[in-house]
């Protein structure tokens with residue numbers, strides 16, 4: 001949507017809408033100007049806007065026909081299956097393929113979700129880094145359970161992971177922290193993540209103070225409230241979009257030391 005305009009011909013406030021996927025069209029502007037546009041602009045009365053957006057959302061539809069997934073072809077180990085799909089996500093050059101939704105909940109069960117970056121994975125778990133005193137940190141301290149969600153729309157895939165969460169070793173957090181660009185290290189020292197601050201200048205002053213404190217140091221010490229968490233999975237679900245909404249869903253659950261593989265209805 002490109003902005004609100006006033007249509008002098010009808011005296012009705014209208015909104016200028018750009019529809020990128022539309023074919024090229026000639027547009028007659030109210031002032032008599034004509035223009036050939038690849039992305040035509042439409043004038044729509046403001047009063048119709050919510051109707052329009054609902055119609056468009058209801059009509060948004062994708063056909064899923066890229067791949068299939070079967071309980072007989074998947075790897076017996078879900079981490080190996082994750083690795084296979086993750087490599088494909090990387091080689092498909094998706095934007096931030098390691099971005100995942102992390103869902104946590106308070107001790108009372110109130111859920112919350114945000115994006116974090118996967119920095120390591122393997123049979124020991126799925127690791128991300130953050131501030132231990134953030135909201136997610138407080139929730140994980142009270143309720144050390146989490147769900148992870150990878151959504152790779154271009155591949156018509158999603159992966160859900162559930163499990164308990166633990167902090168990783170401080171030495172591993174330190175090694176990762178010091179491998180980050182220096183400005184990210186300063187940023188972690190400067191930000192009391194998830195706490196209310198009075199304005200951006202608070203952050204900038206704190207950043208300047210940290211620059212002064214750590215002047216000349218390329219590798220900063222690990223902030224005491226910063227480090228990694230590992231989600232240790234006990235369930236994985238691999239979802240592959242299929243035609244007619246008959247998607248493939250393969251569920252792995254941990255039974256004793258083994259992974260049980262089942263198919264879920266879409």
Ligand SMILES: Cc1cc2nc3c(=O)[nH]c(=O)nc-3n(C[C@H](O)[C@H](O)[C@H](O)COP(=O)(O)O)c2cc1C
Nearest residue numbers: 099114115116117128129130131134135136137194
């Ligand atoms: C693409 C992307 C990647 C992010 N990666 C991280 C991350 O690795 N660690 C982190 O603490 N926050 C990351 N964030 C910011 C979080 O989504 C969130 O704003 C922040 O961690 C505070 O969350 P909380 O208040 O629930 O603790 C990322 C955000 C985006 C959009």
